[in-house]
Amino acid sequence: MQRQEASILLSAIAGKRALVVGDVLLDSFVYGEVKRISREAPVPVLSERRREMMLGGAGNLVRNLISLGGTASAVSVAGDDAHAPAVEALLGECGASSVALVQQPGRKTPTKTRYVSGSQQMFCVDCDPGGSISPDSERRIIAVVADAMGGADVVVLSDYGRGMLTPELCREVISLARAAGKPVCVDPRGADYSRYDGATLIKPNAQELADEVGLPVGSDSEAEAALGALKARLDSTPALIVTRGAQGMSLIENGTVHHHRARPRSVYDVSGAGDTALAALSLGVAAGLPLVDAMALADLAAGTAVGKAGTATVSPEELLDAAIPGAGDADWRVLSREKAAGTVQSWHRNGLKVGFTNGCFDILHPGHLASLRHARSVCDRLVVGLNSDASVTRLKGEGRPVNPAAHRAAMLAALESVDRVVVFEEDTPEALIRAIAPDVLVKGADYRPDDLPGADFIRSRGGEIVIAPLQPGFSTTALVEKMKADASR
Structure with a gap:
């Protein structure tokens, strides 16, 4: 998918509201290092370094819906155990617009604990509630959904x-949605x-x-046959999409099958990639996008997620980063202060x-490039603050800048070491720094840190x-003076 197309689709899904009904899991990741084998049995011993908790299952879907620019309300079931408050707190922290967590006495909250050595997952421990939810929980959930x-x-x-989405509950929620004219994914x-x-x-x-x-779902023809067989059983469902990993996705709609081929990617962790794909698809459906376009956006989102560890989310900015540049693209790396x-x-x-670093960058030279590369080496993402034309004139005098801000910003944004560029009007970048709150401030050795x-x-x-x-010997002012001297000869 090209960047311009991705930008249009992301704008279309922004702010769409999803009501998520499903099994929320509490995911725990235990990270450590294996250096020895146990004396008690021939098994590796993981020396724990840190432990993290996050939302899994439908909770990870909620996180992805929000990270992609939508909003999400969550309806789920938890047990009356110590894990339920943690699930509710995490749903609130991730930005869910509302949370309805029905607690069922005697039931366990579903959890999943993964043990990871370095970047390799060793094994996973599941704790399942065991069995379907009670009729009383069904009635309470249906009332909340209505x-x-x-x-x-x-x-x-x-x-x-995990037993929440019983046949009766699914049919009733779908019936309520259809009566209200709401699509269901x-x-x-x-x-x-x-x-x-x-x-x-x-x-x-x-x-x-x-x-x-x-039926097998290996080749395109096998995927078509399998989708057709399933569609024949579901008279009231207009569309089906199967996610096929490295082979992409296939859609059947109105009797026609469309295949979307995935781009080759480095896969780090596939955990939760299906939630990322479903989030993009669902927001696309909410926005009324053609399903072929929603499928392409979902593939871009899932492909970005698998490059991260754990049940990761992706943002619109990351999808634009991952999209293919097009000849007609505007320079999307140049942002307003708010964005x-x-x-x-x-x-x-x-x-x-x-x-974060900043400057006038009037005429880019090797000294600038070295400074920017150094700045990028001490962080994961680098934002460059760029003095506006009026600001440069006040700081450098009449005749400066040589290049207008739009040209200077475009040059910076084209550099591999620069992730975003923001033009600021003030004489100093302090207001911009306070607005974006970076973790690292980088400046050249001609400045004192305290100043x-x-x-x-x-x-x-x-x-x-x-x-x-x-880098000694490089100065924009010196270059300008040299050009003036050469022109006067």
Whole structure:
């Protein structure tokens, strides 16, 4: 997908409201290092370094819907155990617009604990509730869904097989949605998809589709046959999409099959990639996008997610980063102050270290390039603040800048070491630094750390100041003076 197309689709799905009904899991990741074998048995011993908790299952879907620019309300079931408050807190922290967590006495909250050595997952421990939810829990969930239906643009059923989405509950939620004119997207689980019939879109993965219809889903022709067989069983479901990993996705709609071929990518961790795909598909359906376009966006999102560790989310900015540049693209790396602040917030949510540097960059020279490369080496993402034309004139005098801000910004944005560029009107970048709140402030060795605008703010947030070495013999002012001297000869 080209960057310009991705930008249009992301704008279309922004702000769409999803009502998520499904199994929310509490995912724990235990990270450590294996250096020895146990004396008690021939098994590796993991020395724990850190432990993280995050939302899995339908909770990860909620996280992805929000990170992609939509909003999400969550309806789920938890046990009356110590894990339920953690699930509710995490749903609130991730930005869910509302949370209805029905607690059922005697039931366990579903959890999944993964043990990871370095970047390799060793094994996983599941704790399942065991059995379907009670009729009373069903009635309570249906009442909550009925009340929330009016505020949704799409309803999403996220079935992780933990017993919440019973056949009766699925049919009733789909019936309520259809009566309200709301589309329904489903991530299915288990056998007999008739419980989901009447949904707008059902999205199994290749193995799930193969298990459901008893047919292989390897080649395109096999995927077409399997989709056709499933569609024949679901008279009231207009569309099906199967996710096929490295082979992309296939859609059947109105009797026609469309294949979207995935781009080759480095795969780090496939955990939760299906949730990322479903989030993009569901927001696309909510926005009324053609399903072929929603499928392409979902593939771009899932492909970006598999390059991260754990059940990761992706942001619109990351999707634009991952999209293919097109000849007609505007320079999307040049942002307003407000958009840059939102971008930095999304980077922070994904655990990225954000650096900041600034300057006039009137005539780019090797000294600038060395400084920018050094700045990028101390962070995961680099934002460059660029003095506006008026600001440069006040600082450097009449006749400067040589190049207007638009040209200077485009040149910076084209550099591999620069992730975003923001033009600021003030004489110093302090207001911009306070607005975007980076983690690292980088400036050249011709500045003293204590004299840098914004340094106190960075330190107050636990950030750091980095002084980059200067490349001797390079100066924009000297270049300008040389050009003037050469022109007067």
